[in-house]
Structure formats: C-alpha cells, structure tokens
Amino acid sequence: MYSVIGLAAAVVGLSGSVLGVLGGAYALTTSRLHLLRTVRTWAWIVSATGVVMCVVMLRALAVRDFTVDYVQQVGSPNTPTLYNIAALWSSLEGSLLLWILVLGGFTAAMLVKFRDRHDDALFGWALVVMLGVSAFFYALVAGPANPFTAVDIPVGFEPRGPNPLLQNHVLVAFHPPMLYLGYVGFTVPFAFATAALITGRLGEGWLIETRRWTVVAYGFLTGGILLGAWWSYEVLGWGGYWAWDPVENASLLPWLTGTAYLHSVMVQERRGMLRVWNLALVCSTFCLTVLGTFITRSGVIDSVHAFSDGPIGAWFLGLFGVVTFGSIGLIAWRGDQLRSPGSIDSPLSREASFLANNLLFGAMAFVVLLGTVFPLLAELWDGSRLTIGSPYFDSMAKPLGLLMLFLMAAAPILPWRKASGEVLSDRLFWPAVLGVVAMVVALVYGGRGWAPVLAFGLGGFAGGSALRQVVLATRRHGWRGFVGRTNGGMIVHIGVVLVAVGLVAADAYKVDRTVSLEVGETATVNGHTFTYLGGDGDQNSRRIRIWADIQIDGEDVYQPATTLYREQGVVVPTPSVRPGFSEDLFLVTDAVQEPGQPVRLRVVIRPMVTWIWTGGMLMFAGTVLAVFPGRRRRGTEPVSVVSSELAEQATPA
C-alpha cells in the first residue's frame, strides 16, 4: 500500500512539475499572464506531494513495511524512534525525498510571500525554474532512485537498519535537514536570477526581493556544516571535526560562493555595480550544490561518507551541465544590459574591500574544488592514483584565511566610495590594540609559531572591528543596533572570529597520544592523568556496548566505548569528550572484547574546540538577526539605472 501511495505521489509531483513548467513557459512567452494562476496551483500540488511522499515513507518506516524497497534497505524493528525517523535521509533515495520536501517548502513559501504578484513575469519565471528543478528530483524518485519500489521479502531476510554511524548520536536528526535547508534554499535566488535574465529586468529589484532568502539559506548552510563537523567530532572517533573529505568539501563550496555573494550584492544594491559578477555567483552557488551532489552521489570520488555509487550520478552531471551552460548563455545574451553604471572611486572604500573579499572567497572555492576533483583528473590524465588530503588544503587555506581575517577587520569600518587615511587610522586603532592584546595573551598561554600567533592577532583585530561596529550601532539605535543585515552581519563576524581562532588553536597545538593501560594503571599526557579503572558493558537487541572507565586528573570518570551493531556486524568506536573553555580531552578506545581487558586508549587534546561550536552558534544567531528588518535608510546615491535605459545608451545611434 505504501509503495502505491508513494509512487502515485511521485508521479503526480512529476506531472505537476512538468505541466507547471510547460504551462508557465507558455503563459509567459505568449503574455497570457492570467494562466499563471494555474501554474501556482500546480506548484501547490507539487509542494503537497513532497509532504505526502515523506509522510508515507516515515509511516512505512514506522510500521516496518519491508515490502517497500527503501524500508528493506534501512529499516529495522530494533531501531529507536528517533533514528527510525532519521533513517529517512540515511540513504540515497530517502535523502532525495528530503530534498523534494525542502524544495517544496521553499516553493510554498514563495507562493505565500509573492501571493499578490500572480501576474508578475519575474515571479512567474522564478516559479517555472523552481518547478523545473522539482521536475528533475521527482523524475529521479519516480525513476532510477525510486524508494517506493515494491519488493518481495526474501526468505531469511534480516533487517539491517541504517548505517550504525547514523544511529548513535542525536545530531544525525538535525545536521542533514539543516544542511539541505541551506543547499536547497539557494535554489530561490538562483530562480530569481534566472528569471531576471530571461525577463531582462536586471536592475536591483530581484536582488532586493531575494536577499533575505539568500541570508536564510546561508544561515542554514552554516548551521548544517557546523553541526556536521560537531557530529564528526562526537561520533566518528578520529579526534577531529573536519577532514577535507569530498563530502565536506561539497558542502563548503556553495557556502564559500554564497558568502562572497552576500558581500558583493551590497555593492550592486548601493552602487549598481558588479551585475554580471553577482549573477555569476548566484548561478555558481546553485551549480556547486548540484556538483556537490554529483560528487557525493555518483561514487566517482572516494569519500569516507559518500553513500552511493548508484546510477544517478549521470543525472546530476546532466543537470550540472544544463544549469552551467544555461546560466552562461543567459548572462552572455544579456551582456549589454549588464554593464555597470559606476566605478570604484578608491581602493580605500567599502566596495573595493568587498571585491577583495570576493577574490579571496573565490580563490578558496577554487582551491577546494580543485583539490576535491584533482584525483579524478589525474586518474583520467595518466591513470595515477593521487590522494589529496589535509596537508594540501591546510597549506592553501591558511594564507587565505589570514588575509580574510585582515579584511574582516578593515572592511566594516570603511565607508562607501572613499576613506581618508585619518578616518582609517582612527577607526582601526583600538581594534589593532585588541589584536596586539590577543597576541600577548596567546604567547602568555604558551602559543608559539608565527602563523598561529598572527592568526590570534588578526582574530582580535577583526573581532575588535566588529565589536566597535556593534557598540556604535547599539549606542545609536538601542536594541535595533543588533538587528538588520549590517548589524547581524557583525555578530556573524564575531562568530567567524571565534571559529577561526578555535580552528587555529585546535589544529596548531593538538596533542595526540595512544597509550596501553592495564586496569588500575595511569598514563600522563600533556600534564593530565588518565587512570583506567576497569570497564563494563551492556547490550540490547540492537547492539553490544563495552566501555572503559577512565578517570581524568583523579576527578570525573569518562567512558569511551566500542559498540558492536548486531544487524550490520560493525564495530564502531564511540568517543568520550571532556569539553572545556581552554581545551577538550578526547578519549577513544580500540575494540575491547571483554570488560576489564587491557585497553589501548587514544588521547587527543585540542585547545579551544568549544570556541568553534560557540562561534558557530553565534554565526547562526547573527544570521537570524540579519534577516530581521534593520534601521530604515534612504537610498544611497546613485541608485542604479534600469537595464533598458542602459541598453538604450549602449545602442549606437
């Protein structure tokens, strides 16, 4: 029954998407705009079928209907309710359902937000693009990645449940949905950018319409990435949080171009410049979400958590090609209308600093993309097998990161158009003093090496600059000094500083030791004592868990464990972490067969890891504040001209 309902919903969704695209394109190209009402109806249906499919699959998982293919893959009577819900996105086909649900949610939100614009061509084309993307995903779930396929239950079938790593920490319930909200959210600005290109309404209207949508997508993507890092740290047992794995890189790429866009879009809003660049960034961000999905779903690149080598890689490659070449073609077609009406007056200006920001984020995105796909290129070139890991990415990211921190300090205090040396000097002095203080504190607490200490200094510099802006804004406007894009952005900056400083400290001053301990024995690592008090175990129908009781510094006892998941026959190490303001103590044990046996204990001490998570939360909070309307301001001179006027000027008499 669930197979039938689910597949029927997929077919209705696919049909609705296709009819919506065709109907919308017909209505818009023939100027029969009243027909767009029908397209809106189709869009509502498409959004609703996404909900129906997810509800049906969740129900099938809940009742363990093993005649449904996907339930047979990831369902188990032994999986707890929370992880049974999370099983919806624990494998390829289910994750596509989540994608469709989120895309439908954004489409519905657009329909509500623009409910008074049903005959507006810009919104109409944006809706057509949204439905076109929906059609692609519905085609996948109705075709090669159909999770609702009805299957026989094989003789002797033993349910396996989801991947063990996806059923031992609560974060798995939040990280993927949040990441998808970010990934899919960038479809909205892409849809409006495409609509602006098609309609020729290339002024700043579409930017202003979509800026909050972009900020929302950015916030979710930021949260999703950081939750993923946190999950990796708490679950995977390798003592780190970011491995430059292709899947991680795939999520970082659109974040980098999205961040660049959030800055450069202000130049266009204020000065009417960078039109081509902003369109290219919006389209690139969406293209990179598609490319990232291709990388992680096609199996072309090995990854520790790529979870498919199915047939849909070619589909995503096709979509990537269509979106990329389509975007390039549209931008080229509208080239004449995209000329900027102004120029940058001075290198010491807000707009010039945003350009430099874009250069750094663009370079970073290029490095991440190149490092991710290069093993594939090398294999195609001469058959060689290359591994590109953390040392490469770290050596490339560090100089770029230092420059970004410097820019984060300078850019917020720069006025638009032009700044004098005196203004710069006065505004930057106290942030610079804070940077020097940060360096002194770092040295006092044992920080060594020019790069980490410089990073602390630049972190203090950037943090001081952002704090200065927040203090000034709250002095002038009270609580409203915290809200709005600029003020919320400064909160995000402070969060970025905490994340950056945490990353530098946790990486540069990491201590990693493995010790063998008998019961009652104590090891000392970096001034901390670790006493093995013994251990114990428990079991249920799902797993057998054996833990070691490790007393740290003669105080609290922590229990790193190894867990055998019966259905999969997989042993998973479960770390135990003592978090702290100044350092985290991360404990993980090798597989222990019996409680009380000698244990090999790995101790990873990383300073300031908590700062990363705190900074991440601050970034998310700042993004939420940025969504709220800030102080009203007059339009800045000169406002941009409408594109038609530019086109007229560009046309020779």
Add this chain to the structure above:
Amino acid sequence: MTSRLVRWTGVFVAVVGLLAVSVVDRGVETEDQRIQRLHDSYACPVCDGQSVADSNASVAEAIRTFIEVEVVAGASDDQIRDDILAAWPGSLLNPPGEGFAALVWVLPVVVAVVGAVGVAFVVGRRVEATTVSSADRDLVEAARRGTER
C-alpha cells in the same frame, strides 16, 4: 598626524616583536612533535583520504608504529618517506610537486594572480557617471520600502 604615526608605529613594533618571540621561543621540534607531524603527513592506504593519524584502521596503526620506530632510530624525514612509499605505495597525503600533479599547486596561484589583476583593473577603472532619472530613484526607493516593511 604625528600622534597617529607614533601610535601605529607602536602597534607595528609590538606585532613584529611578538611574532619574533613566537618564533624564537618555539625551540627545537621534539621527538613527539616530529612523530605527530609525520603521522599527519601520510594517508591511510585504505581509508579514502584519511591521514594515518586520524584513521583507526590496522594498516594506519602499522604505519604509525613504523614512523615511531624510524624516528626513534634516528631516520631522516626523507628516509622515512622513501621507506613508507616502498612498503605502502600511494600513501602520500600531499600531492607531489612534479608532473601533472604539480598543477594542483600551480593553478591556485595562477588564479589568485589573475583575480588580483582583475580586481586591480576594476578598482582602477574609471567610468563616467550615468545620469539617473528621478523615476529610477522612485522605483528603487519603492522596492526598498517594500522589503523593509
């Protein structure tokens, strides 16, 4: 102007001095630090890009132990590298700087330089100001009012 110059000179001297202290006071790399650095430099051959430091696989542990033994025995980094690559081919985590793989190091530099030149061009470019009609101002103002409501 003079007081500004003095203040910023002070900041500059302080930064340079603190960086000098951070480098000079760092001391010689200890044996443990060297082992850690080497653990971070090699890939676990069966772990899809994880370093031997991060992997819990048995082959990663074997390489970790091998590095520790070699370091204690006084082998140089190059000797350890050659020995590891002979025993576990493909375990370099950093791409080599020669042949086709050199591109992965060169291309980002090329892109950064081209990008920097492009930004310099845009910043240095002068375009005559475009006349903006009052109707355009009204359009943008109306759009702003609409979104900030």
